[in-house]
Amino acid sequence: MELSPEERRKIYEEEKARIEAREQILKEKQRISPDNTMGLAPNVAGLLCYLGFWVTGIIFLVLEQKNNWIRFHAAQSIVVFGALFLADLLLGWIPIVGPVFLAVFGLTGFILWIVLMVKAYNGERYKLPMVGDIAERIVGVPGATPDYQPPVPPLAIAAPVAAPPEKPPGKTEAPPAATAPAIDEKISRKVDEFFQKRRTGRITSSAFAIAWSVVLLVFFNFFNQYFGYYGADTSGNIITWTRYTFFTWDIDLWLPVLNTTLAITIVGHFILIVYDRYLLRRVVLLITATLGLATVVTLLAIFPFDFSVIPYENAQIGTEIGARVLLVCIGVGFGITILVRLVMLLVDIGRGTAHFK
Structure with missing residues (x-):
């Protein structure tokens, strides 16, 4: 055909x-x-x-x-x-x-x-x-683009080099110009300049982290009993609300870990507000993220929750699974943050561009 x-x-x-x-x-x-x-x-x-x-x-x-x-x-x-x-x-x-x-x-x-x-x-x-x-x-560069080998220019025919003119007697030669700073120093200076331009945003971020840590510190230490199920009982025209807290006494095993993490977070961000440096911020954020992951893992291990106070069985199971999934997601988020920050810190140290100045 x-x-x-x-x-x-x-x-x-x-x-x-x-x-x-x-x-x-x-x-x-x-x-x-x-x-x-x-x-x-x-x-x-x-x-x-x-x-x-x-x-x-x-x-x-x-x-x-x-x-x-x-x-x-x-x-x-x-x-x-x-x-x-x-x-x-x-x-x-x-x-x-x-x-x-x-x-x-x-x-x-x-x-x-x-x-x-x-x-x-x-x-x-x-x-x-x-x-x-x-x-x-x-x-630090578009990684999907491979390094390209620059083309080798054709060899040029060497031209005859003229002899340098003779120096007149009595005149001294000017000192050579200062050499340009090393590439690593240039990169470090540019990083610091870029870092300084965003100081306001970093101070705001640290202030928010401090405020949020204080809120968590106060809530879990003094008001954790208010986190629970509230049931209403009606007697005539009177409605009585009863609170059934979700936390068990095992929360006392977890609170020291939480308090340590939040205290270090508050102190670390306060230091960053006063003494804001590139490498110091990287290290502090890495430490706080690591402590955050440890706190979440400890909470998962202890799991000081009692959802049996919820009157519906399906709601009990769903709430417990939802709580565990939420904690796992938070833990994964901390883990990815730690991984990325650690790798970036190692890269900066390897390049010689990480310093406290």
Whole structure:
């Protein structure tokens, strides 16, 4: 059967698009800079960033200082599999639905593991939604764009060099100009300048953190009994409200952990308001986030709640599951925050751009 001109053109366009796509992939592979600290082929290093999940991601992010394409994949591996790892740890505290979420997260992690390794080995520019943006901020440059090897200019024919003019007697040569500051010092100065421009916003953020910590401190220590179920009893025309608190006496085991975390948070942010420095803020925020995660995990372990005071059984079960899910989400949020801030701090230290000045 003979093909019509329209069918021939359609087949031609499809084949042309397929060949062009293949050539583009090959070009991208060739354009990835082979220059890297580890001495590996970039696509192999990219695969290894995902092979050991977030562990190899941290290794390559810390050791690799030249190739931003490899560093991006290392950072993306840390964020993706670090978050999944923390979620798996915290989901174990949730009854009934916890194992279901564990299975879903496990399958998702396995699929992402295979896909990301294949994409990195093929040298493709692949960035996960949202996660890739976080990885780019960690690396400090658009990580999905590989390092390109600059073209080597053709060798120019050396022109004869004229002899320098003779110095007239009695005249001294001017001293050479001062050398430009090192690149790291320039980066550090620019970071500090940028940091100083946003001081007002940082002071507001620290003030809000202090105020919120004080509110939590007062509520959980003096008014936690008001967190409960309120039942109404009607006798004639009189309505009597009865309060059934959700907290058990086990809350006394958790309060010292909470009070320590909130006290350190208040002191830390007060120091940041008075003595605002780039690295100091990074360290304080990392410490407070770590303490926050420890507080949430301790609350999940003790779980000083009694929802049996709710008169409906389904409401009791739903409230308990909802409370555990909420605490797990808060814990995962703290975990991701810790991971991102720790990696950014290590990157700054590795580059020599982190200091207290």
